[in-house]
Amino acid sequence: MARRTGRRPGRPDTRAAILAAARAAFAERGFDAASIRTIATAAAVDPALVHHYFGTKEELFRATVAIPIDPAELLPAVLAAGPDGVGERLVRTFLTIWDSPVGTAGLALLRSAVNNEWTARLLREFLVTQVLRRVVEHLDVDPAERALRGALVASQLAGLIMTRYVIRIDPIATADPEHLVTAIGPTVQRYLTGDLTG
């Protein structure tokens, strides 16, 4: 038996039970309403064990969708430089992630979400609460418009994934990332800070 190092992974069936309960709770109630306490109860374990194995509620959520990046770490650098050019910076960061091996995990999640309503709900909750909310929360715009602005950004970036990695329409499928940043950055910029009323 191989010697293990680092944090002990816990009993596999306990971890799996917690993950299954968390997946159900996040998909059914949404990220905000789901609680570590009710997830622990559903998995028949102590809440402290959930924290011990998975950390915070955000970290547990990321484990349920098997997304190996943390938007809470990545996004501040994109947003910190202020509203000027935030569209281009967001597209650039997005392509750097999706062109890396992380993109393979993302594609697996997307494929699953397209065919499974349960996974689609988890992906929606992840995008809305972990990504889009963080992107729009500090914008100097009408708060009532924030959800629409976030959803519009999601629509352009989801379509970029579809055309670059899934349907593979040239030249987007093979373009240099900076070429796409130039073409698509202004769209994301307008969705975040521009006039949407025509």
Next chain:
Amino acid sequence: MARRTGRRPGRPDTRAAILAAARAAFAERGFDAASIRTIATAAAVDPALVHHYFGTKEELFRATVAIPIDPAELLPAVLAAGPDGVGERLVRTFLTIWDSPVGTAGLALLRSAVNNEWTARLLREFLVTQVLRRVVEHLDVDPAERALRGALVASQLAGLIMTRYVIRIDPIATADPEHLVTAIGPTVQRYLTGDLTG
């Protein structure tokens, strides 16, 4: 046995053999290079029979992807009024189709394409040769930019489908179509006729 009216559908196995051969040819060689003659040879039937059952090469192609609309009929009305406002008209027409029962067929195709490389190739060929090429061919822009402009339009519209019908991110999932036309029309307009070099 129910009485049939209208055009006789032909022997089911012959039709199925032609469709299978056509699907393989369009996915493998692409729409332009595939020919009725080689499809007929692969299906072991006379080319005249392919035309008899399915009509033109375009019609045969639409049958292989089970898309019940004809871009060659729909797009001229969108494009005829000239470049001003073509972005909004395209988004409006697109949403009218996708909000109708035709959208269900489209979603089935998209789900299949996401999980099956063969269907993804057919969908790509359909989008590029039947839709995007028609949208960009009469634009008063550098011909070398046409493929990129078409692909960018596809990226925004594919993402609109993903956020409105698949992942269902609000408010895009529930928005009034005209609200989306106002928000997304200018993006499509810029991709078709605007400056893409930043």
